[in-house]
Amino acid sequence: MIRPNSLIFPPLVLICGMLLAPHHSLRAQDWEAAGKPIGKASVTGNLILLELDEGALGQQKLFDLGQRTLRFTPAGAGYRVENLPLNWDADFGQPLSGHDVTLKNFAFPFSGKSWNTFSVGVTGSIRFGEKSNETTEWSAPPRGDEGGVSIGRFDPLSEGAANLVNTVPAICVFFKPRMSGNEFVKELADRVVVTWDVTEPWGNIQDFTWTKTLNRFQAVLHKDGTIEMSYQELAAKDAIVGVYPLISGGVEKALATLSGPKNSPSSASSAAGVAANLDIKNVKLALVDGFFLKVTFETAGPILPEGDPGVSGISYNLFFATHKLSSDAASAADADAVWTIRGFAPRRANTGKSRYIAFGPGLSRGVKVSGNTISIRGILPPTLRGAAQIAVFAESTAAGSETPAARIPARPVGLRAVRNPEVHLSALTQQDGPFPLLYEYFHYYALPNPRDLTCSVIKTLGDKYDFLAYYSDFRVDNQEAGTPSDGPLGAIGGAVTGIGAKQSGLDKYCTPGRFQWQYIQPVYVGSNQMQERPPQDAPVGDGHDITFYQQQLAEISQDGKMPPYMYGMSQIAHEMGHRWAAFVSAKVGDETIPLGPTHWARGLQAIVPFPYVRPSEASIMGGGVWLDNFDGTYTQLDDDYYVPATGFSHLDLYLMGLISPAEVPDFFILRNLVPGGKDANGHPIFKADRTKVTIQEVIAAEGPRVPDVEHSQRKFNTGMVMVVQHGAKPSPELIERTNGIRTQWIDYFSITTGRRASMTADPN
Numbered sequence: 001m002i003r004p005n006s007l008i009f010p011p012l013v014l015i016c017g018m019l020l021a022p023h024h025s026l027r028a029q030d031w032e033a034a035g036k037p038i039g040k041a042s043v044t045g046n047l048i049l050l051e052l053d054e055g056a057l058g059q060q061k062l063f064d065l066g067q068r069t070l071r072f073t074p075a076g077a078g079y080r081v082e083n084l085p086l087n088w089d090a091d092f093g094q095p096l097s098g099h100d101v102t103l104k105n106f107a108f109p110f111s112g113k114s115w116n117t118f119s120v121g122v123t124g125s126i127r128f129g130e131k132s133n134e135t136t137e138w139s140a141p142p143r144g145d146e147g148g149v150s151i152g153r154f155d156p157l158s159e160g161a162a163n164l165v166n167t168v169p170a171i172c173v174f175f176k177p178r179m180s181g182n183e184f185v186k187e188l189a190d191r192v193v194v195t196w197d198v199t200e201p202w203g204n205i206q207d208f209t210w211t212k213t214l215n216r217f218q219a220v221l222h223k224d225g226t227i228e229m230s231y232q233e234l235a236a237k238d239a240i241v242g243v244y245p246l247i248s249g250g251v252e253k254a255l256a257t258l259s260g261p262k263n264s265p266s267s268a269s270s271a272a273g274v275a276a277n278l279d280i281k282n283v284k285l286a287l288v289d290g291f292f293l294k295v296t297f298e299t300a301g302p303i304l305p306e307g308d309p310g311v312s313g314i315s316y317n318l319f320f321a322t323h324k325l326s327s328d329a330a331s332a333a334d335a336d337a338v339w340t341i342r343g344f345a346p347r348r349a350n351t352g353k354s355r356y357i358a359f360g361p362g363l364s365r366g367v368k369v370s371g372n373t374i375s376i377r378g379i380l381p382p383t384l385r386g387a388a389q390i391a392v393f394a395e396s397t398a399a400g401s402e403t404p405a406a407r408i409p410a411r412p413v414g415l416r417a418v419r420n421p422e423v424h425l426s427a428l429t430q431q432d433g434p435f436p437l438l439y440e441y442f443h444y445y446a447l448p449n450p451r452d453l454t455c456s457v458i459k460t461l462g463d464k465y466d467f468l469a470y471y472s473d474f475r476v477d478n479q480e481a482g483t484p485s486d487g488p489l490g491a492i493g494g495a496v497t498g499i500g501a502k503q504s505g506l507d508k509y510c511t512p513g514r515f516q517w518q519y520i521q522p523v524y525v526g527s528n529q530m531q532e533r534p535p536q537d538a539p540v541g542d543g544h545d546i547t548f549y550q551q552q553l554a555e556i557s558q559d560g561k562m563p564p565y566m567y568g569m570s571q572i573a574h575e576m577g578h579r580w581a582a583f584v585s586a587k588v589g590d591e592t593i594p595l596g597p598t599h600w601a602r603g604l605q606a607i608v609p610f611p612y613v614r615p616s617e618a619s620i621m622g623g624g625v626w627l628d629n630f631d632g633t634y635t636q637l638d639d640d641y642y643v644p645a646t647g648f649s650h651l652d653l654y655l656m657g658l659i660s661p662a663e664v665p666d667f668f669i670l671r672n673l674v675p676g677g678k679d680a681n682g683h684p685i686f687k688a689d690r691t692k693v694t695i696q697e698v699i700a701a702e703g704p705r706v707p708d709v710e711h712s713q714r715k716f717n718t719g720m721v722m723v724v725q726h727g728a729k730p731s732p733e734l735i736e737r738t739n740g741i742r743t744q745w746i747d748y749f750s751i752t753t754g755r756r757a758s759m760t761a762d763p764n
Contacts, residue, residue, distance in 0.1 A: 034451065034455075034507060034508040034510070035449060035450075035451025035452045035453075035454055035455035035508055035509060035510055036451075036452055036455055037452070037455050037456040037459050037460070038052060038053050038056040038448070038449075038452040038453070038455075038456055039051050039052040039053050039056060039456045039723075039726075040053075040456075040460070041456055041457045041459075041460040041461055041721075042460070043461070043763045043764060044722075044730075044735075045735075045739075046720070046739065046742060046761060046762070046763060047720050047721070047722055047735070047738055047739065047742070047763060048457060048461065048719050048720065048721040048722065048763045049721075049722050049724065049730060050453070050456055050457060050470075050721050050722065050723045050724070051724050051725075051726060051727075051728070052723065052724065052725055052726055053726060054726040054727075055726070056448070056452075056726070057445040057446045057447075057448055057476070057725075058445060058446040059445075060443060060444045060445050060474075060475075061441075061442055061443055062237040062238065062442055062443075062444075063174075063231075063234060063236070063237045063238065063239060063442040064426050064442075065083075065231050065241070065425065065426055066231050066233070066234055067085075067086045067231065067232070068083055068084065068085065068086055068230075068231060068426070069083075069084045069085065069086050069087040069088075069228055069229065069230040069231075070082070070083060070084070070228065070229045070230075070241075070425060071084055071226065071227070071228050072226065072227040072228075072229075072243055073226050073430075074109075074224070074225040074226065075433065075434040076434050077434065077436055078433055078434030078435045078436040078437075079227075079243055079433060079434055079435055079438065080430050080431075080432065080433045080434050080435075081423075081425065081428040081429075081430070081432065081433065081435070081438070082428075082429070082430050083425065083426055083427075083428060083429075086230055086231070086232065087228065087230055088218065088230050088232050089186075089193050089195070089218065089220070091186060092184035092186065092193070092195040092197075093184050093185050093186025093187075093193060093195070094184060094185060094186070095182055095183070095184055096120055096182075096183040096184060096185050098147075099119045099120050099121065099122075099146070099147025099148070099183075100117060100118075100119055100120075100147075101117065101118055101119070101120055101185050101192070101194070102116060102117050103115075103116050103117070103187060103192060104187060105187055105188070105189050105190075106189075106190065106223045108192070108221045108223070108225070109224075109225040110128055110169055110171075110221075110225065110245060111128065111169035111245035111246050112245070112246070112248075113128075113169075115128045115129075119131075119147045119148055120147050120148060120183050120185070120194055121146050121147040121148015121149060121150075121175070122146050122147060122148070122179060122180060122181065122183060122196075122198060123146055123148060123150075123175055123176055123177050123178070123179045123198075124148070124172065124173050124174040124175045124176055124179060124196055124198070124217065124239065125147075125148030125149045125170055125171065125172045125173060125175040126148060126170060126171040126173065126194065126219060126221075127147070127148045127149050127168055127169070127170045128168070128169040128170065129168055129169055130168070131149075131150075131168065148170070148175070149164055149167070149168060149170045149172070149175065149244075150177070151163060151164065151177065153177075153479075153480075154478070154479075154480075154484070156443065156446070156447055156476075156477035156478060157176075157238055157239070157240055157441045157442070157443045157477055157479075158441055158443050158446065158477055159361065159362070160240060160441070161240045161242070161422070161439050161440075161441035162361075162362045162363075162378070162379045162421075162422075163364060163365065164240070164244055164439075165244060165247070165291070165364075165379060165421065165437065166246055166247055166248070166292075166364075167244075168244075168246075169244065169245055169246050170244040171219065171221075171227060171229075171242075171243055171244065172239075172240045172241055172242045172243075172244065172439065173194075173196070173217055173218075173219045173229050173241065174196070174215070174217045174229075174231065174234070174236075174239045174241060175239055175240040175241070176200075176236055176238065176239040176240075176479070177479045178200070178201045178479050178480075179196075179198040179199065179200060179201075179215065179236075180198060180199060180201065181196065181197055181198030181199050181215075182196075182197045182198065183195070183196055183197075183198075184196075184197070189223075190222060190223040190224075191220050191221060191222045191223060192220070192221050193218065193219075193220050194218065194219045194220075194221070195216070195217075195218045196215065196216065196217050196218070197215075197216050198215050199212040199213050199214070199215065200212075200213045200215070200235065200236050203528070203538065203539065203541040203545045203547060204528070204541070204544060204545055204643075205481070205482060205528060205529050205546070205567045205570055205571065205642075205643055206480040206481050206482050206528075206529075207481055207527070207528050208475075208481050208524065208526060208527050208528065209528070210528060210534055210535055210538040210539075210547075211537075211538065211539065213235035213236065214233050214235055215233065215234050215235055215236050216231075216232040216233045216234075217229070217230060217231045217232065217234065218230045218231075218232070227243065229241065237442065237444075238442050238443050238444055238477070239441075239442050240439060240440075240441045240442075241425060241439065241440050241441075241442070242421075242437070242438055242439025242440060243435075243437060243438060243439070244437055244439065245436070245437055247289045247290075247291055247292075247436055247437060248289075249289050250288065250289065251288065251289055251290075252286050252287070252288050252294065253286060253287045253288075253417075254284070254285075254286050255285040255286055255287055255293075255413065255414070255415070255417070256284075256285045256392075256411070256413045256414075257282055257283070257284050257285075258282060258283040258284075258285070258392060258393070258394065258408045258411050258413075259281065259282035259283075259408060260407070260408050260409055274398075274405045274406060275301070275398065275405070276299060276300040276301025276302070277299055277300075277301050277302060277303050277304050277314075278299065278314060278396040278397075278398060278405040278406055279299050279300035279301065279396075279405070279406050280297055280298070280299055280316070280394060280395070280396050280406040280407075280408055281298050281299060281300055282298050282408070283295065283296065283297055283298070283318065283392075283394045283408055284296040284298065285392070285413060285415075287417055287418055288377060290417075290418075290419045290436075291379060291418070291419050291421055291436075291437070292377045292378065292379065292418075293377060293378060293379070293380055293415065293418050294375060294376070294377040295318050295339060295375060295376050295377065296373050296374070296375040297316045297341075297373065297374050297375070297394065297396070298372055298373050299372050299373075299374075299396075300372070301372060302371055302372055303369045303370075303371070303372060303373065303374045304343070305369060306353060306354060306355040306356060306369065307353045307354060307355070308354060309345060309354055310343075310354075310399075311343035311344070311345065311354040311355065311356065312343050312344060312345035312354050312399060313342075313343060313398070313399025313400055314342070314343045314396070314397065314398055314399050315340055315341060315342040315343070315396065315397050316340070316341040316374060316394070316395075316396050317332070317338060317339070317340045317341075317394060317395050317396070317397070318338065318339045318340075318392065318393075318394050319332060319334070319335035319337075319338050319392065319393050319394065319395075319410075320335060320336055320337040320338070320339075320381070320383075320384050320390050320391070320392055321334050321335050321336050321390065321391040321392075321393075321410070322336050322383065322384060322387040322390055322391075323336070323391075324391070336381075336383045336384065337360065337361055337381040337383050337384055338360055339358065339359075339360035339363050339376060339378065340358065340359055340360055341356050341357070341358050341367055341374060341376055342356065342357060342359070343355070343356050343399075344356075344357060355367075356369070356374070358376040358378075360378070360381070361381035361382070361383070362378045362379040362380060362381045362382075363376060363377075363378035363379075364376065364377055364378050379418075379420075379421065379422075380415060380418045380420065382422070384415065385420050387415070388414070388416065389412040389413065389414055390412070390413055390414075390415050391410045391411070391412055391413075392410065392411060392412075392413045393407070393408055393409055393410035393411070394407070394408040395407040395408070421435070421436075421437050421438050421439060422438075422439060422440065422441070423435065423438045423439070423440055424440060425438075425440045443477045444474070444475040444476055444477050444478075445474055445475065445476050445477065445725075446476065446477055447476050447477055447478065447520075447521055448476070448520075448521055448522075450486055450518065450519075450520035450521065451508055451509055451510075453468070453470060453518070453520075453521075453522075453721075453723075454468060454509045454510060454511070454515065454518060455509065455510035457719060457721060458509070458510045458511055458515060459510055461719075461763065463510075463511050463512050463513070463514045463515055464514065464717065465514070465515060465717055465718065465719035466490075466492075466514065466515065466516045466517070466713075466716045466717050466718065467516060467517050467518060467576050467579070467716065467717075467718040467719070468515070468517075468518035468519065468718070468719045468721055469518070469519050469523075469572055469576075469718060469719070469720055469721065469741075469745075470483075470518070470519045470521065470522035470523065470721045470723050471522055471523050471524075471525060471530065471720070471721070471722055471723065471734060471737070471738045471741070472522035472523070472524060472525065472722070472723040472724065472734070473524075473525050473724055473725075473728065473730060473731050473734050474522075474524065474724075474725060475524045475526075476521050476522065476524075478521065481523065481524060481527035481528060481529055482523065482527075482529060482571050483519040483520055483521045483522070483523055483571070483575065484519075484520050484521075484575070485517060485518060485519055485520060485575035485576070485578050486517070486518065486520050487509065487515065487516050487517035487518050487579065488503060488504060488505045488506045488508070488509045488511060488515065488516070489501060489502065489503040489504070489516060489517070489579065490503065490506055490509075490511050490513050490514050490515045490516045491503065491513070491514070491516065491713065492513075492514055492713050493707065493711075493713070494706070494707065496580075496657070496705070496706070496707070497703060497705070497706045498655075498699070498702050498703045498704050498705040498706055499580050499581075499583065499584065499655045499702065499705060500583030500584040500585070500596075500702050501580075501583045516579050517575075517576055517578065517579040519575060522721075522723040523571070525731065525733050525734045525737055525738075526733075528567055529567035529568050529570070529571050530567075530568060530737045530738075530741070531565075531567075531737065532564045532565055532737070532740055533561065533562050533564060533566075534546060534547050534550065534562075543639075543641075544641050544643050545643065546562070546566050546567055546643055546644060549562075549643075549644050550562050553566070553613060553644065556613065556614075563613055563744075564740060564744055565737075565740055565741050565744045566613075566643070566644050566645050567643070567645075568740075568741040568744065568745075569612070569645035569741075569744055569745065569748050570620070570642045570643055570644070570645040572741065572745055573620045573642075573645060573745075573748060573749075573752070574620050574621065574642050576718075577620055577621050577648065577652065578598075578621075580652065580655040580656045581596075581600070581619075581621045581651075581652050581655055582595065582596040582597070582598060582599050582600045582621045582622060582652075583596055583597060583598070584596065584651075584655065584698050584701065584702050585597075585698070585701040585702065586669075586693045586694075586697040586698045586700070586701055587697050587700040587701040588691060588692075588693060588697050592701055593669065593691065593693070595651075595669065595693070595698070596622070599621055599622035599640070600619055600621050600622030600623035600640065600649070600651075601622065601623065601669060602622070602623070602624060602639075602640045602670075602673065603623075603624070603626070603669050603670030603671055603673055603686075603688060604622070604623035604624070604667070604668075604669045604670075605623065605624070605625070605626050605667040605668050605669070605670075606618050606619035606621070606622065606623025606624060606625075606649040606651065606652075606667070607625050607649060607650070607667075608646055608647040608648060608649055608752070609647075609649075609650055609653070609754065610647050610648070610751060610752050610753065610754040611646070611647050611752075612644075612645050612646055612647045612748060612751055612752050613644060613645070614638075614644065614646075616637055616638055617638055617646035617647055618638040618639065618640060618646060618649070619646065619647070619648060619649035619651075619652055620642050620645065620646045620647060620648060620652075620752075621648070621649070621652055622640045623640055623649060624636050624637075624638055624639055624640050625637040625638040626668075626670060628690070629685070632687055632688075633676055633685050633686065633687050633688075634670055634685070634686055634687075634688055634690070635679055635683050635684070635685050636683055636684045636685075636686065637683055639684075645748070647751070647752035648752050648753065650663070650664045650665060650667070651664060651667070651695070651698070653753065653754075653756075654695060654705060655705060656712075656753070656757070657705060657707060657708070657709055657712025657713065658709065658712065658714075658753055658754075658756045658757055659709060659756070660708070660709040661695045661696065661699065661704075661705075664695040666692060666693070666694050666695075667692075667693050668690050668691060668692050668693055669690075669691050669693055670686065670688035670689065670690055670691075671688060671689050671691065672687075672688060672689045673686045673687070673688045674686060674687040674688070713757075714756065714757045714758065715757070715758050715760070716749070716757065716758070716759050716760070717759070717760045717761065717762055718742075718745060718759060718760070718761045719761070719763055720738050720739075720741070720742045720745075720761050720763075722734050722735065722738050742761045745759060745761060746758075746759050746760065746761060
């Protein structure tokens, strides 16, 4: 499976290797509302400069507990916290093999139980009991079992911290996804010491450093239930720190019931032809266990059950506004926070069932359906905390509609009774609390709404870009250096059809019709992929790191150096390639075979006719170069990973409108892959079932590509955008590296399309 952040927001949502519902930054505002400018765009040389409005992405909050020890002391039903000078045990004990620890001398009291065993996560957490899948069910799962707790691959820490509440009993000492390294355990008569010596990810295209970093922290679990967390040295600056016992009383207290007057749109909605499952009669708000706001929508008829195809595209939305509204007829634009339930269906019938997912700040992913009700719950979003009264209103929408099917007008609701588990740990004293659970998340700037970025550029400079790529001097709250991509699939001329993806939402991207695709967040200038080449002293990584290929790439270049911005080309080519690929299937006989659905399947023969740098390459969108050994086995000569940067396959070029169906040679897809060793050159060998595929079988499934090769767009323009905070100027590194990627992208596109298309990067 390709490892880049290939996520697509509406109309499609992509996570590497599978089509899924929205996840981390899919705030309801992102999903439902049109974009709006959040900064001032201007032209500087060959680049676009976007200066954000003040506070557009909030404020970053970086780790501030270095050389300190936090002590959590049990007090009644919670903990009191002290911030102390560093208390560090230099004797780490034994390296931990695996993740499980079994105590021999005592049982540790936590979350209402005494535990003899627990799981230590290499990413800086301790879990008691079995792992929960709730937080990752609808987002990309972590790679393998790393012990401890986990959040979705793309979840920002600001949301992941809240989503961990009430999933499993856990302690987050310095929970930061993607860490690796060593864990040590030492058990004494009255305590157990767990020490981490770990590094942030390094060397890969999605990383922020070429070399290992030093991160040493420690947890001491005392026999009496006291917990100490100590931080000796931390290169990382973002993580989740906190204590997460289960709050499982289930005590529910009604807060408010919102309903419309008898002459409201909702009361007449059934007569107006609105489906009974969307006809909201009332919305009930309740407080659960003091921490959770439960929201229940009650409708005139039964809620469609999960698995019903009609679930797809419908939504139930709850809007919160902390300011006084001018009228009851509020809309999404008036909201400070939105909680949304949306129905989704897999793109292919054989890849899962339709279902609901909840998303919004502080909101748990789970949705409960019972008869005429559908309910969600979450922790009150930070933007709402401290407000004496909050205006709350609701609406439902049918699939494909922009107009509410039913609406509950705004009413003031007091939510001060909802407790806030988020604290400022370094400011707590022993007099504060006790806290039944508490956490703090340290993070970089918030993820932008991608449509806001688009509108900021197009509203000022015009709709003259097919693609937009964003680069910045600052980091955002994402554990990976790369970026997903999205767009409305606009086009010069009529919409493109026959590629398995449909044009929609042009207005939400502020485009009259041309703009097609973009990064959804800026790539940080200090990340690996924004650097021209690895530093001379960078260690050689594995076959998915560019350093592995440094010598062979230098040998084939004219100047004896690796081609510049290889990581940068992998990212931009792969993400912009999603404008056309990889969504299609093939109808082979009576069977419809997905060839993706979001990246070409690993077993797809996807040879590149116009290679970028190497003689034999697999598509930048996935697939492989496979050698048939004529004995039921196949050798993988090039894999489905996009490092080094590769070109486009015949199928890609057809979907791009650059070659005709007659120019696409027959290919095949290998299924039921079973590893079978390696050849003499180290290439993996697999046993597999081979199915021949023709381009006509793709057309049978998707229809012909329109416009065809004789009428397709051949000239494209990318806006290369430097994003800076309010009042800031772009650094020399940002200007130089964005320009370097710009120049190389123009060359890359010409080479890999066989010069059948051209790319400019003209801001004017």
